[in-house]
Amino acid sequence: xxxxxxxxxxxxxxxxxxxxxxxxxxxxxxxxxxxxxxxxxxxxxxxxxxxxxxxxxxxxxxxxxxxxxxxxxxxxxxxxxxxxxxxxxxxxxxxxxxxxxxxxxxxxxxxxxxxxxxxxxxxxxxxxxxxxxxxxxxxxxxxxxxxxxxxxxxxxxxxxxxxxxxxxxxxxxxxxxxxxxxxxxxxxxxxxxxxxxxxxxxxxxxxxxxxxxxxxxxxxxxxxxxxxxxxxxxxxxxxxxxxxxxxxxxxxxxxxxxxxxxxxxxxxxxxxxxxxxxxxxxxxxxxxxxxxxxxxxxxxxxxxxxxxxxxxxxxxxxxxxxxxxxxxxxxxxxxxxxxxxxxxxxxxxxxxxxxxxxxxxxxxxxxxxxxxxxxxxxxxxxxxxxxxxxxxxxxxxxxxxxxxxxxxxxxxxxxxxxxxxxxxxxxxxxxxxxxxxxxxxxxxxxxxxxxxxxxxxxxxxxxxxxxxxxxxxxxxxxxxxxxxxxxxx
Amino acid sequence: xxxxxxxxxxxxxxxxxxxxxxxxxxxxxxxxxxxxxxxxxxxxxxxxxxxxxxxxxxxxxxxxxxxxxxxxxxxxxxxxxxxxxxxxxxxxxxxxxxx
Numbered sequence: 312x313x314x315x316x317x318x319x320x321x322x323x324x325x326x327x328x329x330x331x332x333x334x335x336x337x338x339x340x341x342x343x344x345x346x347x348x349x350x351x352x353x354x355x356x357x358x359x360x361x362x363x364x365x366x367x368x369x370x371x372x373x374x375x376x377x378x379x380x381x382x383x384x385x386x387x388x389x390x391x392x393x394x395x396x397x398x399x400x401x402x403x404x405x406x407x408x409x410x411x412x413x414x415x416x417x418x419x420x421x422x423x424x425x426x427x428x429x430x431x432x433x434x435x436x437x438x439x440x441x442x443x444x445x446x447x448x449x450x451x452x453x454x455x456x457x458x459x460x461x462x463x464x465x466x467x468x469x470x471x472x473x474x475x476x477x478x479x480x481x482x483x484x485x486x487x488x489x490x491x492x493x494x495x496x497x498x499x500x501x502x503x504x505x506x507x508x509x510x511x512x513x514x515x516x517x518x519x520x521x522x523x524x525x526x527x528x529x530x531x532x533x534x535x536x537x538x539x540x541x542x543x544x545x546x547x548x549x550x551x552x553x554x555x556x557x558x559x560x561x562x563x564x565x566x567x568x569x570x571x572x573x574x575x576x577x578x579x580x581x582x583x584x585x586x587x588x589x590x591x592x593x594x595x596x597x598x599x600x601x602x603x604x605x606x607x608x609x610x611x612x613x614x615x616x617x618x619x620x621x622x623x624x625x626x627x628x629x630x631x632x633x634x635x636x637x638x639x640x641x642x643x644x645x646x647x648x649x650x651x652x653x654x655x656x657x658x659x660x661x662x663x664x665x666x667x668x669x670x671x672x673x674x675x676x677x678x679x680x681x682x683x684x685x686x687x688x689x690x691x692x693x694x695x696x697x698x699x700x701x702x703x704x705x706x707x708x709x710x711x712x713x714x715x716x717x718x719x720x721x722x723x724x725x726x727x728x729x730x731x732x733x734x735x736x737x738x739x740x741x742x743x744x745x746x747x748x749x750x751x752x753x754x755x756x757x758x759x760x761x762x763x764x765x766x767x768x769x770x771x772x773x774x775x776x777x778x779x780x781x782x783x784x785x786x787x788x789x790x791x792x793x794x795x796x797x798x799x800x
Numbered sequence: 801x802x803x804x805x806x807x808x809x810x811x812x813x814x815x816x817x818x819x820x821x822x823x824x825x826x827x828x829x830x831x832x833x834x835x836x837x838x839x840x841x842x843x844x845x846x847x848x849x850x851x852x853x854x855x856x857x858x859x860x861x862x863x864x865x866x867x868x869x870x871x872x873x874x875x876x877x878x879x880x881x882x883x884x885x886x887x888x889x890x891x892x893x894x895x896x897x898x899x
Contacts, residue, residue, distance in 0.1 A: 730830075
């Protein structure tokens with residue numbers, strides 16, 4: 312096995328036993344990126360020099376006994392909407408093409424404290440607005456399983472890099488499925504934590520009441536290790552939870568006897584590709600055979616979830632993106648006539664089409680005369696949706712279903728149909744609307760050999776149950792062991 | 801009610817966006833389709849629901865959420881200013897706003 316194929320857990324052991332050094336491992340990853348990334352387009356920025364310097368320093372600290380975190384010396388990469396001091400953070404937008412943050416995001420600081428080696432910044436949909444990474448200003452990322460397919464999005468670079476062995480793990484962000492859906496399309500594990508568990512300080516805001524940072528990795532155990540490092544209270548994020556979080560590796564228990572699992576019939580309806588539905592139903596059988604009690608349930612409010620999500624997300628986006636006026640940072644137009652022209656042209660030249668569409672929609676639903684009918688109505692619907700999920704979790708430990716209605720589609724296939732694209736977020740957005748944690752893990756392949764993800768959803772702050780269910784499924788199936796052929800290149 | 805080109809122009813002005821003609825016509829059709837999809841929400845009975853209810857999901861998270869005011873180190877000015885246009889300057893520079 313080559314170095315990039317190992318998990319965090321395995322590499323930690325190799326590093327501890329001095330069978331591999333951190334600079335050696337980092338060099339291997341950087342060489343791989345320079346060899347393969349022109350084919351896949353996962354990275355916007357590769358921080359080669361800084362990574363090698365950092366690798367030497369981390370190795371020294373490990374040798375001195377000053378660092379013993381399981382993440383110490385593991386080369387990883389970060390979605391390009393998470394601020395990294397001194398390293399460009401573009402949000403895959405022309406608007407932030409020249410932005411170099413003067414500070415690190417809370418999660419980045421935490422990872423540095425744990426000895427992480429940052430390889431670079433990963434491609435995404437512009438401002439995380441999209442589900443295919445096609446709206447990036449810089450490049451289109453290809454799916455490592457089939458380079459004619461999208462990697463999903465918006466954290467498409469993160470998922471593709473992990474799946475192709477261009478990073479051992481990655482950070483992504485999930486506003487309406489942006490960690491789980493690309494993890495599903497690329498066959499890796501992606502975890503969206505409970506809203507408030509991980510600080511959003513330094514995450515470029517899209518929809519602040521939904522945004523959450525989380526890990527993408529090869530295994531559930533790796534995700535638990537990363538979550539241990541990034542979770543916890545941060546006074547710089549008003550919505551950061553103060554509760555003590557447990558050690559998530561304690562939840563890596565291969566046993567789900569007696570666990571109660573709900574499968575909403577709305578998640579396995581006719582709008583789901585047959586291969587995907589079969590894989591999810593098969594997963595339910597696996598859980599039952601391991602002693603869980605699986606029951607079909609119904610969440611009738613599901614049909615209102617997508618409009619609720621989009622109205623709130625776009626309203627928040629239009630407000631959050633008002634800060635890009637060309638003054639303090641970001642793209643600035645040349646030779647403006649006056650202040651209004653300066654602001655209008657900076658915004659119009661700096662933002663791409665999907666971002667403009669979402670700002671306009673958000674402005675519309677917040678505008679006088681439409682506010683009550685759309686925005687306020689959606690907030691009320693959000694309360695009802697949250698109540699319905701609370702009710703489900705009174706009886707069930709977790710909910711399972713697909714992550715997306717389809718597997719990875721062709722590049723260009725859906726980009727011109729925004730309504731269709733929005734509707735395909737149906738299974739991921741309820742999690743954000745209700746602030747729940749959820750995970751995507753490999754559960755099968757479609758007829759074109761593309762990976763299928765299983766989504767497991769748990770109650771707020773019940774990541775331990777979520778991780779336990781996912782870990783048990785993983786330990787009793789082989790789907791996560793299959794790798795795209797590019798892994799051998 | 802269909803959203804006209806005039807409405808889009810007005811909304812774009814509020815959002816400080818300028819659209820070219822091609823963008824404008826595609827936005828009119830996309831936004832009409834998306835808003836009519838949003839209209840589905842009108843079927844849902846939300847009487848007697850407090851719009852702010854979701855904020856109370858996790859009360860302890862918002863308790864004592866405000867930090868004390870403490871003097872802290874600020875960012876380096878040079879790092880915050882525009883790397884080219886404002887090099888060596890002490891201020892953000894914008895077009896003249898007072899005649």
